[in-house]
Amino acid sequence: MTSTNISTIFFTGATGYIGGTVLTRLVDHPTFANFEITLLIRPSKKDKISTFHSLGLNTVLGSYNDLDILEEQASKADIVFSIADVDNLAAAQAILRGLTKRYDATGQQPLLIHTSGTAVLVDDAKGLHPTDVVYDDLNPDQIETLAITQPHRKVDVAIVDADKRAYIILPSTIYALAKTKFVDLGLQNPRSQQIPRLIRAGLLKGQGGMVGKGENVWPNVHIDDIADLYIVVCENALSGKASHGREGFYFGENGEHKLYDLSKVVAQELYNIGRGKSLEPTPFTEEDYNRPENFGIS
Known part of the structure; x- marks a missing residue:
C-alpha cells in the first residue's frame, strides 16, 4: 500500500468482529489518504451509516442477498475485502463477476481478499482423538485433497478456479475482545463466536x-x-510478493488448544457462579446438539 494513486476498496463485514478490526487497520494505515473505501452495510445496521461517513468512509446499503449490488460495487473496486457470509456461493460469484468487469474496463486485475476458515480442515473424530495430519498453506497439493463437501470449500474452490488475483485467508479460533475505535463508537461487534458459543451451550x-x-x-x-494478516497479505499482493490462486491460501494461527482444556475452564467458571453441576466438563448429548441455540458447537 505504498502507491500514491487512489485505490478504490469495496469492503464487506465492517460491523463484524473480524471485519471491524481489519477496517481499523486500513483507517489507521499511513496511506489511508490514498484509499476510497466503500462499505456494504446491512439495512439492520443503517443507523451506523452517518458515523462511518464522519470517518471518511463511503457506504452502500445492502446484504449478501443483493447480488446486483455486490457485482456493481466489485466492478468499481481495485481491492475487495470479503469478510462476511463466507459460505454464500452466489455472493462470491457476484463479486467475481464484478471483478471481471473491472478488469475488462481497466485492463488491470483487481485483488480479492476473501475470508474462509480452518473449519475446512474439520474431520469426523467427534472429539475422541486428535489427528496426526498437519495442513500446510505452502502445500497447495495437500489443500486440494480437501473434499468439496468440507465447510467453506465450495466457495474457496469457485474463487480459486476463477482466480482474479484472489487471496484466501483462513482464520482459526479467534480469541480476545476487539479493542478498536469502531467498538468504542458502537459500530463493531467486539466478540468472537466460537468460545462464547461454547459458554452459551x-x-x-x-x-x-x-x-x-x-x-x-x-x-x-x-x-x-x-x-494484521489481512493487511500483510494485501500489502504483499499489491507489491506482487504474495502468491494467489491455488497457492493463495493463508492460515491465521499462532497456537493451538485441546478442547478439553478449554471446556474445563468453562465448566469451572460455571460451577463457581452456581450455573454448573461439576468442575469437570461432560460430553454434549444429542439433546444438547439439537437445541437451536447451540447451532455450531463442534
Whole structure:
C-alpha cells in the first residue's frame, strides 16, 4: 500500500468482529489518504451509516442477498475485502463477476481478499482423538485433497478456479475482545463466536460441556494478529510478493488448544457462579446438539 494513486476498496463485514478490526487497520494505515473505501452495510445496521461517513468512509446499503449490488460495487473496486457470509456461493460469484468487469474496463486485475476458515480442515473424530495430519498453506497439493463437501470449500474452490488475483485467508479460533475505535463508537461487534458459543451451550446445559472426550485440537489466533494478516497479505499482493490462486491460501494461527482444556475452564467458571453441576466438563448429548441455540458447537 505504498502507491500514491487512489485505490478504490469495496469492503464487506465492517460491523463484524473480524471485519471491524481489519477496517481499523486500513483507517489507521499511513496511506489511508490514498484509499476510497466503500462499505456494504446491512439495512439492520443503517443507523451506523452517518458515523462511518464522519470517518471518511463511503457506504452502500445492502446484504449478501443483493447480488446486483455486490457485482456493481466489485466492478468499481481495485481491492475487495470479503469478510462476511463466507459460505454464500452466489455472493462470491457476484463479486467475481464484478471483478471481471473491472478488469475488462481497466485492463488491470483487481485483488480479492476473501475470508474462509480452518473449519475446512474439520474431520469426523467427534472429539475422541486428535489427528496426526498437519495442513500446510505452502502445500497447495495437500489443500486440494480437501473434499468439496468440507465447510467453506465450495466457495474457496469457485474463487480459486476463477482466480482474479484472489487471496484466501483462513482464520482459526479467534480469541480476545476487539479493542478498536469502531467498538468504542458502537459500530463493531467486539466478540468472537466460537468460545462464547461454547459458554452459551454450557449455560443451556447447566454444565460445562465438550464434544466426545474433548480430545480434538484446534489452532487459535488473537484478533489483532488475524487483522494484521489481512493487511500483510494485501500489502504483499499489491507489491506482487504474495502468491494467489491455488497457492493463495493463508492460515491465521499462532497456537493451538485441546478442547478439553478449554471446556474445563468453562465448566469451572460455571460451577463457581452456581450455573454448573461439576468442575469437570461432560460430553454434549444429542439433546444438547439439537437445541437451536447451540447451532455450531463442534
